[in-house]
Amino acid sequence: MELYQICYRARINWSGLRRDLDSEIDRALAQIRRINRRGGVTGALLLGKSHFLQFLEGAPGPVLDTLYCVMQDRRVTDLEAVFHEPATERLFPNSLMFHRNLASGAVIQTYPGLHALVDEQDRLTRGNGYSALACFSGDVRESGVTNGMMLV
Numbered sequence: 001m002e003l004y005q006i007c008y009r010a011r012i013n014w015s016g017l018r019r020d021l022d023s024e025i026d027r028a029l030a031q032i033r034r035i036n037r038r039g040g041v042t043g044a045l046l047l048g049k050s051h052f053l054q055f056l057e058g059a060p061g062p063v064l065d066t067l068y069c070v071m072q073d074r075r076v077t078d079l080e081a082v083f084h085e086p087a088t089e090r091l092f093p094n095s096l097m098f099h100r101n102l103a104s105g106a107v108i109q110t111y112p113g114l115h116a117l118v119d120e121q122d123r124l125t126r127g128n129g130y131s132a133l134a135c136f137s138g139d140v141r142e143s144g145v146t147n148g149m150m151l152v
Protein backbone atom coordinates (compact mmCIF):
# COMPACT_ATOMS: atom_id res chain seq x y z
CA MET A 1 0.00 0.00 0.00
CA GLU A 2 1.20 3.48 -0.81
CA LEU A 3 2.00 5.29 2.45
CA TYR A 4 2.07 8.97 3.21
CA GLN A 5 3.00 10.78 6.41
CA ILE A 6 2.24 14.23 7.72
CA CYS A 7 3.62 15.89 10.82
CA TYR A 8 2.40 19.27 11.98
CA ARG A 9 2.29 21.46 15.02
CA ALA A 10 -0.68 23.56 16.09
CA ARG A 11 -1.96 25.55 18.99
CA ILE A 12 -4.76 23.98 20.97
CA ASN A 13 -7.46 25.80 22.87
CA TRP A 14 -9.21 23.72 25.48
CA SER A 15 -11.38 26.59 26.77
CA GLY A 16 -15.12 26.10 26.98
CA LEU A 17 -14.68 22.61 28.41
CA ARG A 18 -17.75 20.87 29.74
CA ARG A 19 -15.62 18.42 31.73
CA ASP A 20 -12.11 18.31 33.22
CA LEU A 21 -9.17 18.35 30.82
CA ASP A 22 -8.20 14.68 31.23
CA SER A 23 -11.76 13.56 30.52
CA GLU A 24 -11.93 15.91 27.55
CA ILE A 25 -8.70 14.47 26.13
CA ASP A 26 -9.89 10.89 26.71
CA ARG A 27 -13.16 11.65 24.96
CA ALA A 28 -11.41 13.33 22.03
CA LEU A 29 -8.95 10.41 21.69
CA ALA A 30 -11.75 7.84 21.70
CA GLN A 31 -13.45 9.70 18.89
CA ILE A 32 -10.20 10.28 16.95
CA ARG A 33 -9.33 6.57 17.15
CA ARG A 34 -12.80 5.55 15.96
CA ILE A 35 -12.43 7.77 12.89
CA ASN A 36 -8.82 6.74 12.25
CA ARG A 37 -9.69 3.04 12.42
CA ARG A 38 -12.11 3.53 9.52
CA GLY A 39 -9.42 5.17 7.37
CA GLY A 40 -6.54 2.91 8.44
CA VAL A 41 -4.75 5.98 9.79
CA THR A 42 -2.23 5.55 12.60
CA GLY A 43 -0.01 8.10 14.32
CA ALA A 44 0.83 10.03 17.43
CA LEU A 45 -0.41 13.05 19.33
CA LEU A 46 2.13 14.69 21.64
CA LEU A 47 0.53 17.35 23.79
CA GLY A 48 2.49 20.23 25.22
CA LYS A 49 1.02 23.03 27.31
CA SER A 50 -0.16 25.33 24.54
CA HIS A 51 0.67 23.36 21.38
CA PHE A 52 0.60 19.82 20.15
CA LEU A 53 2.54 17.85 17.60
CA GLN A 54 0.56 15.38 15.55
CA PHE A 55 1.83 12.72 13.21
CA LEU A 56 -0.53 10.99 10.78
CA GLU A 57 0.35 8.06 8.50
CA GLY A 58 -1.56 5.82 6.15
CA ALA A 59 -2.85 5.85 2.59
CA PRO A 60 -2.57 9.37 1.13
CA GLY A 61 -6.35 9.95 0.77
CA PRO A 62 -7.33 9.10 4.36
CA VAL A 63 -4.29 10.96 5.76
CA LEU A 64 -5.24 14.14 3.89
CA ASP A 65 -8.92 13.71 4.87
CA THR A 66 -7.83 13.43 8.50
CA LEU A 67 -5.76 16.58 8.27
CA TYR A 68 -8.74 18.35 6.76
CA CYS A 69 -10.93 17.11 9.62
CA VAL A 70 -8.47 18.47 12.20
CA MET A 71 -8.32 21.81 10.37
CA GLN A 72 -12.10 22.11 10.80
CA ASP A 73 -11.84 21.62 14.57
CA ARG A 74 -12.42 24.91 16.34
CA ARG A 75 -10.03 23.96 19.14
CA VAL A 76 -7.11 23.91 16.68
CA THR A 77 -5.40 27.07 15.35
CA ASP A 78 -2.04 28.21 13.94
CA LEU A 79 -1.31 24.95 12.19
CA GLU A 80 2.25 24.71 10.80
CA ALA A 81 3.56 21.85 8.70
CA VAL A 82 6.71 20.18 10.07
CA PHE A 83 7.03 17.63 7.27
CA HIS A 84 4.86 15.74 4.80
CA GLU A 85 6.19 13.08 2.48
CA PRO A 86 5.78 9.55 1.14
CA ALA A 87 6.87 6.84 3.59
CA THR A 88 8.09 3.27 3.23
CA GLU A 89 6.83 2.01 6.61
CA ARG A 90 4.74 3.18 9.54
CA LEU A 91 6.35 4.61 12.68
CA PHE A 92 3.30 3.80 14.84
CA PRO A 93 1.86 0.74 13.09
CA ASN A 94 -0.25 -0.43 16.04
CA SER A 95 -1.48 2.91 17.31
CA LEU A 96 -4.67 4.46 16.03
CA MET A 97 -3.39 7.51 17.87
CA PHE A 98 -0.55 7.11 20.33
CA HIS A 99 -0.77 9.80 22.97
CA ARG A 100 1.57 11.36 25.52
CA ASN A 101 1.15 14.47 27.60
CA LEU A 102 4.64 15.94 27.37
CA ALA A 103 3.98 18.26 30.31
CA SER A 104 3.28 15.34 32.68
CA GLY A 105 5.84 14.51 35.37
CA ALA A 106 6.66 11.05 34.05
CA VAL A 107 7.48 12.27 30.53
CA ILE A 108 9.38 15.33 31.78
CA GLN A 109 11.61 13.04 33.87
CA THR A 110 12.41 10.81 30.92
CA TYR A 111 12.55 13.49 28.23
CA PRO A 112 13.24 16.85 29.87
CA GLY A 113 12.86 19.64 27.38
CA LEU A 114 10.60 17.78 25.00
CA HIS A 115 7.52 19.82 25.84
CA ALA A 116 9.53 23.02 25.38
CA LEU A 117 10.41 21.83 21.90
CA VAL A 118 6.72 21.46 21.05
CA ASP A 119 5.59 24.62 22.85
CA GLU A 120 8.32 27.17 22.45
CA GLN A 121 10.57 26.62 19.53
CA ASP A 122 10.02 29.29 16.88
CA ARG A 123 9.92 26.93 14.01
CA LEU A 124 9.93 23.21 14.52
CA THR A 125 12.35 21.71 12.02
CA ARG A 126 11.86 18.37 10.34
CA GLY A 127 14.76 16.96 12.36
CA ASN A 128 13.34 18.13 15.69
CA GLY A 129 9.86 16.91 14.84
CA TYR A 130 11.24 13.54 13.83
CA SER A 131 13.36 13.31 17.00
CA ALA A 132 10.33 14.03 19.19
CA LEU A 133 8.41 11.20 17.49
CA ALA A 134 11.40 8.85 17.63
CA CYS A 135 11.38 9.11 21.46
CA PHE A 136 8.18 7.05 21.37
CA SER A 137 8.01 5.18 18.07
CA GLY A 138 10.88 2.86 18.99
CA ASP A 139 9.21 1.97 22.31
CA VAL A 140 5.93 1.39 20.61
CA ARG A 141 7.39 -0.93 18.01
CA GLU A 142 9.72 -2.86 20.26
CA SER A 143 7.49 -3.55 23.20
CA GLY A 144 4.14 -3.62 21.49
CA VAL A 145 3.04 -0.98 24.00
CA THR A 146 0.03 0.67 22.47
CA ASN A 147 -1.18 3.04 25.15
CA GLY A 148 -4.59 1.41 25.11
CA MET A 149 -5.15 1.91 21.45
CA MET A 150 -4.43 -1.35 19.65
CA LEU A 151 -5.95 -1.87 16.26
CA VAL A 152 -8.37 -4.44 17.70
Ligand SMILES: Cc1cc2nc3c(=O)[nH]c(=O)nc-3n(C[C@H](O)[C@H](O)[C@H](O)COP(=O)(O)O)c2cc1C
Pocket (backbone or CB within 6 Å): 012, 028, 031, 032, 035, 036, 045, 052, 054, 066, 069, 070, 072, 073, 075, 076, 097
Ligand atom coordinates in the same frame (compact mmCIF):
# COMPACT_ATOMS: atom_id res chain seq x y z
C1 LIG B 1 -5.58 17.65 18.99
C2 LIG B 1 -6.56 17.08 18.00
C3 LIG B 1 -6.21 15.99 17.24
C4 LIG B 1 -7.11 15.45 16.32
N1 LIG B 1 -6.76 14.35 15.61
C5 LIG B 1 -7.65 13.78 14.77
C6 LIG B 1 -7.33 12.58 14.08
O1 LIG B 1 -6.24 12.01 14.21
N2 LIG B 1 -8.27 12.06 13.26
C7 LIG B 1 -9.50 12.66 13.08
O2 LIG B 1 -10.31 12.13 12.33
N3 LIG B 1 -9.81 13.79 13.73
C8 LIG B 1 -8.93 14.36 14.56
N4 LIG B 1 -9.25 15.50 15.23
C9 LIG B 1 -10.47 16.18 14.90
C10 LIG B 1 -11.59 15.84 15.82
O3 LIG B 1 -11.59 14.56 16.31
C11 LIG B 1 -12.86 16.12 15.05
O4 LIG B 1 -13.01 17.49 14.95
C12 LIG B 1 -13.96 15.56 15.81
O5 LIG B 1 -13.98 14.18 15.56
C13 LIG B 1 -15.29 16.19 15.51
O6 LIG B 1 -15.84 16.14 16.76
P1 LIG B 1 -17.24 16.76 17.18
O7 LIG B 1 -18.24 15.87 16.52
O8 LIG B 1 -17.22 16.64 18.68
O9 LIG B 1 -17.23 18.16 16.67
C14 LIG B 1 -8.38 16.05 16.16
C15 LIG B 1 -8.72 17.14 16.94
C16 LIG B 1 -7.84 17.65 17.86
C17 LIG B 1 -8.25 18.80 18.72
